[in-house]
Amino acid sequence: MKKIEHIGIAVKNLEVSNLIFEKLLGAPAYKFEDVESEGVSTSFFAVGPNKIELLAATNPDSPIAKFIEKKGEGIHHIAFEVEDILSEIERLKSEGFVVLNEVPKKGADNKLVVFLHPKSTNGVLIELCQEIK
Ligand SMILES: C[C@@H](C(=O)O)C(=O)SCCNC(=O)CCNC(=O)[C@H](O)C(C)(C)COP(=O)(O)OP(=O)(O)OC[C@H]1O[C@@H](n2cnc3c(N)ncnc32)[C@H](O)[C@@H]1OP(=O)(O)O
């Protein structure tokens, strides 16, 4: 695990939350991206070497829609950057973590991503991401 790559925050309205985080961080989002396969619209803010990812649902089956329905807006996941996502999957599986997708999928911001079930990580949804070179 190289560093915390981003913290994902579930929001109801991306435009409204973009303004809040722009004020909070003192700089606007540097990137906006829809990830259709995850049912999300995202925006990214830089905080030193780390990022904040705001996520709004684009359909009612989106993980973000379900999360907001159950828990409300707030921190949705923590993403760690890894060097070699396939070997990390094997390492974490052998340690007993529940990998939600064993085949890495294309995430936002030019990354391959894998999620670990929050039931196996003290209630925190974990994302692993590897930069696509
Ligand atoms: C674009 C990309 C990127 O950065 O590149 C992204 O981040 S995409 C980010 C959006 N994509 C994802 O999140 C993909 C991975 N997520 C998933 O597969 C799903 O959301 C699950 C994490 C499996 C949860 O699915 P679902 O709510 O349908 O399952 P479930 O009803 O069985 O829920 C199981 C339990 O997990 C809890 N739960 C659900 N989401 C949670 C979250 N984010 N953090 C902590 N706990 C969570 C539920 O409240 C429930 O707890 P109780 O049993 O106690 O009620």
Ligand SMILES: [Co+2]
């Ligand atoms: Co993410």
